[in-house]
Amino acid sequence: MLNYLITGISLGSIYAIIALGYTMVYGIAKMLNFAHGDVIMVGGYMCFCATTYMGWHPLLGVLLAMAVCTVLGIVIERLAYKPLRSAPSLAVLITAIGVSYFLQNAALLIWTSNPKSFSPIVGRGAVQFGDLQITHVTLVTIAACVVIMAALTLFTGKTKLGTAMRAVSEDKGAAQLMGINVNTTISMAFAIGSALAAIAGVLLCSAYPMLVPTTGSMPGIKAFTAAVFGGIGSIPGAMLGGILLGIIETFCRAYISMELSDGIVFGVLILVLLVKPAGLLGKQTREKV
Amino acid sequence: MAMLEVNGLNVYYGLIHALHDVSFHVNEGEVVALIGANGAGKTTILHTVSGLLGAKSGSVVFEGKDITKKPGHSIVKLGMGHVPEGRRVFPGLTVAENLRMGAFTRPKGEIAASLNEVYEWFPRLEERKNQPAGTLSGGEQQMLAMGRAMMSKPRILLLDEPSMGLSPLFVGEIFKIIEKVSAAGTTVLLVEQNAKKALSIADRAYVLETGNIIKEGVAADLLNDDAIKKAYLGE
Ligand SMILES: Nc1ncnc2c1ncn2[C@@H]1O[C@H](COP(=O)(O)OP(=O)(O)OP(=O)(O)O)[C@@H](O)[C@H]1O
Numbered sequence: 001m002l003n004y005l006i007t008g009i010s011l012g013s014i015y016a017i018i019a020l021g022y023t024m025v026y027g028i029a030k031m032l033n034f035a036h037g038d039v040i041m042v043g044g045y046m047c048f049c050a051t052t053y054m055g056w057h058p059l060l061g062v063l064l065a066m067a068v069c070t071v072l073g074i075v076i077e078r079l080a081y082k083p084l085r086s087a088p089s090l091a092v093l094i095t096a097i098g099v100s101y102f103l104q105n106a107a108l109l110i111w112t113s114n115p116k117s118f119s120p121i122v123g124r125g126a127v128q129f130g131d132l133q134i135t136h137v138t139l140v141t142i143a144a145c146v147v148i149m150a151a152l153t154l155f156t157g158k159t160k161l162g163t164a165m166r167a168v169s170e171d172k173g174a175a176q177l178m179g180i181n182v183n184t185t186i187s188m189a190f191a192i193g194s195a196l197a198a199i200a201g202v203l204l205c206s207a208y209p210m211l212v213p214t215t216g217s218m219p220g221i222k223a224f225t226a227a228v229f230g231g232i233g234s235i236p237g238a239m240l241g242g243i244l245l246g247i248i249e250t251f252c253r254a255y256i257s258m259e260l261s262d263g264i265v266f267g268v269l270i271l272v273l274l275v276k277p278a279g280l281l282g283k284q285t286r287e288k289v
Numbered sequence: 290m291a292m293l294e295v296n297g298l299n300v301y302y303g304l305i306h307a308l309h310d311v312s313f314h315v316n317e318g319e320v321v322a323l324i325g326a327n328g329a330g331k332t333t334i335l336h337t338v339s340g341l342l343g344a345k346s347g348s349v350v351f352e353g354k355d356i357t358k359k360p361g362h363s364i365v366k367l368g369m370g371h372v373p374e375g376r377r378v379f380p381g382l383t384v385a386e387n388l389r390m391g392a393f394t395r396p397k398g399e400i401a402a403s404l405n406e407v408y409e410w411f412p413r414l415e416e417r418k419n420q421p422a423g424t425l426s427g428g429e430q431q432m433l434a435m436g437r438a439m440m441s442k443p444r445i446l447l448l449d450e451p452s453m454g455l456s457p458l459f460v461g462e463i464f465k466i467i468e469k470v471s472a473a474g475t476t477v478l479l480v481e482q483n484a485k486k487a488l489s490i491a492d493r494a495y496v497l498e499t500g501n502i503i504k505e506g507v508a509a510d511l512l513n514d515d516a517i518k519k520a521y522l523g524e
């Protein structure tokens with residue numbers, strides 16, 4: 001029971017980190033970056049290449065993955081989304097799906113469809129607390145999630161750049177009148193979101209060490225669900241949504257059915273949205289889409 | 290040379306030709322009013338001056354620098370503050386955060402002093418400094434929008450209908466503040482529907498009709514102009 005809870009929180013922590021990326025980008029650019037899940041996959045492959053092919057220290061692998069994904073996120077925004085900033089949201093959505101397929105196919109070309117076996121960034125050991133056994137990967141995952149959450153909350157709440165980000169997300173024109181460079185601020189949101197995706201990718205592959213070009217899509221969709229569940233645009237919402245989703249999914253797998261668990265997860269989402277359309281912690285405002 | 294010179298501005302929204310060869314100038318230290326009916330193009334002019342909109346042709350020259358093609362965010366630093374139509378405070382940010390955003394381009398060390406100055410101008414804002422701006426009343430939001438623009442220490446302040454939607458008492462208060470801002474040495478370009486009030490504090494004024502400047506003159510003269518009285522002063 002407690003073991004499942006820990007597993008759920010750990011899986012949920014990964015969802016939460018991914019969901020934070022969706023939420024940051026949505027909050028500021030008002031768009032769903034469907035390619036976010038594939039950035040996770042790129043992060044996974046980068047870390048894999050660094051540690052397995054080049055024999056780097058895992059920590060360096062994580063840093064490489066973060067650096068590559070940050071640049072990738074900025075480039076995707078500049079090339080694919082920025083030209084469409086005043087286009088209808090449907091056009092942006094379709095472009096995002098296109099970018100997602102592009103990344104998957106590029107990965108297929110480079111790394112083929114053969115699964116790569118990822119070596120976790122921390123040892124396979126576990127810590128024993130009485131009856132409870134917690135693997136190192138789980139501990140690192142939960143700790144990373146807590147640290148990221150705290151850092152992001154501090155950043156957006158207390159720093160000048162973070163406040164500017166919130167200002168841009170509320171009113172781009174007025175933000176410009178303050179002297180805030182809206183383009184740079186949006187790039188920054190993509191950079192942060194993508195760096196988080198890289199971390200999520202490494203943690204995901206450490207927990208489930210099978211890396212294929214579609215590795216990112218399912219967790220990506222679930223984390224998106226989590227972000228909506230918690231209230232898209234809200235940082236604590238993404239966190240709460242991610243962790244709840246992880247717990248629900250783990251318990252469904254354990255007690256109800258492996259096959260049905262995804263169905264149940266999405267069912268819960270639909271229920272929550274019927275009762276609270278803005279999500280658990282979302283603001284009840286009507287969003288222009 | 291005038292502080293702000295606008296020459297032959299043509300601005301389009303898609304196919305809509307919103308400004309036709311608009312030219313005007315504002316001298317240092319003046320209060321210049323821009324009056325006109327709904328949809329005349331007043332907001333369009335201010336947006337083009339502060340770089341939120343691009344012009345098809347014509348130029349905007351501020352203190353000798355051509356700023357026509359400069360991106361909006363870089364114009365604040367040159368000394369231009371803009372209080373937009375409808376206030377547009379950041380509703381989820383606190384009053385203090387809104388004010389700090391106003392000083393985004395200024396060095397950190399100078400912000401505290403400016404913040405105190407603004408609180409002296411608008412004591413109500415200090416009382417509400419930790420409150421989200423979205424919870425302020427309309428008049429308080431207007432004060433915040435003005436205080437926020439003042440935080441950038443502008444040499445010219447563009448005001449877009451500061452009296453819109455306010456009770457007469459508040460309108461009086463806002464106009465008193467505009468006079469104080471002007472007395473403190475800031476040049477003011479004031480857009481108003483409340484033509485009577487605007488002309489009574491302005492030095493000069495321009496009258497805008499469907500994207501064309503149709504009249505200009507000393508404000509006191511325009512107040513006594515029969516055509517203006519009929520069209521804009523409701524007399
Ligand atoms: N974003 C836009 N897209 C298309 N047309 C616009 C847009 N903004 C303004 N217009 C048009 O341009 C013209 C001038 O508008 P503007 O907002 O500058 O008028 P205004 O003088 O500020 O009016 P008001 O007193 O009502 O604020 C109007 O005919 C308006 O319909």
Ligand SMILES: [Mg+2]
Pocket residue numbers: 331332333374
């Ligand atoms: Mg207007």
